[in-house]
Amino acid sequence: MKVITDREPVPAELSGAVVALGNFDGVHRGHQAVLSKALEVAKTRGVPVGAMTFDPHPRLYFKPSTTMFALSTEGRKQVLLDAFGLDFSAVLTFDKALAELDAVAFVDQVLKARWAVSHIVVGYNFFFGKGRGGSPQVLEELGKTRGFEVSIVSPASDDGEVFSSSSVRDCLRAGTVREAAEILGHWWAVMGTVAKGARLGTSMGYPTVNVMLQPGQALHHGIYAARVIANGKRYDGAAYNGRRPTFDNGIAKLEVFLFEFSGDLYGSEITVELIDFIRPDAAFESAEALMAQMADDCAKARAILDAVNADDPMLKYPIGRAMAERYGG
Secondary structure, eight states, rough: OOOEEEESOOGGGGTTOEEEEETTTTTHHHHHHHHHHHHHHHHHHHHEEEEEEESSSSHHHTTTOOOOOOOHHHHHHHHHHTTTSSSSSEEEOOSSSHHHHOOIIIIIIIIIIOOOOOOOEEETOBBBEEEEEHHHHHHHHHHHHHTOEEEEEEEOTTTTTEEHHHHHHHHHHOHHHHHHHHHHOOOOEEEEEEEEOOHHHHHTTOOOOEEEOOTTTOOOSSSEEEEEEEEEEEEEEEEEEEEETTTTTOOOOEEEEEETSSOTTTTTTEEEEEEEEEEOOOOOOOHHHHHHHHHHHHHHHHHHHHHHHSOOOOGGHEEEEEHHHHHHH
């Protein structure tokens, strides 16, 4: 999949493409309904298909002093879009110039003059342009006079519950990562660079790889069964997210002990997939008491991961299948 920013020209072969337009934070199953429609239209027309997204998220541009629980970094979002089978991803820089474009100007300057789209697919609740003046219906009307068609995708749901980014965030705040994965259609994951820690885990026989969550990512503190993707391979492990109350009650970090790995990952880019919640964070009377609990945590994580690796529930979803094929899961 080609990733094209607004700092580079649009390749000529992408003229007349079908584009799914949205923020796609987390690329959950509601987003995937939009992407699926775009793929369907593009296949019928025999033209390229891609997603058009915004970086940073518009909410962060308009409220820079606040934090947002982003479900995916830009890098993670591109991995997910690529796994869905798109030809390209267009990343628009959401800055003052873009924020000041009204709906008509956005259509004329971005969708038509720059991208020459033939068909736009949006979700039922997508708004765009200055003051959110553009709705799916406005886009549809503008398309009639600008030479492109529009498909508006209805809410996607299970048993009446609409898939949404806010629902995923609620699950992650509660630690219910399995429920989050069912909304996403893939395991929720964190991408980051492995940083050096205090080596407390190493001193207790559980060396960990440490990754900082993004500001605003309020993942529930506790122990998780996890998998780590490093150097193109998946490794099973047990993850801890918290402030280490037994020792220092410091800054929260995500730390993962890999079961079958030896080597040095410092400075490497890794992906941590959270598979299931094991227990909440707790303070222990001593390091020895914590070590005993960690042995139990790891045993539970191994059992959970053995079951998931044998019958991964995410294989019923397109992105889940693509990730398994890519990393040997």
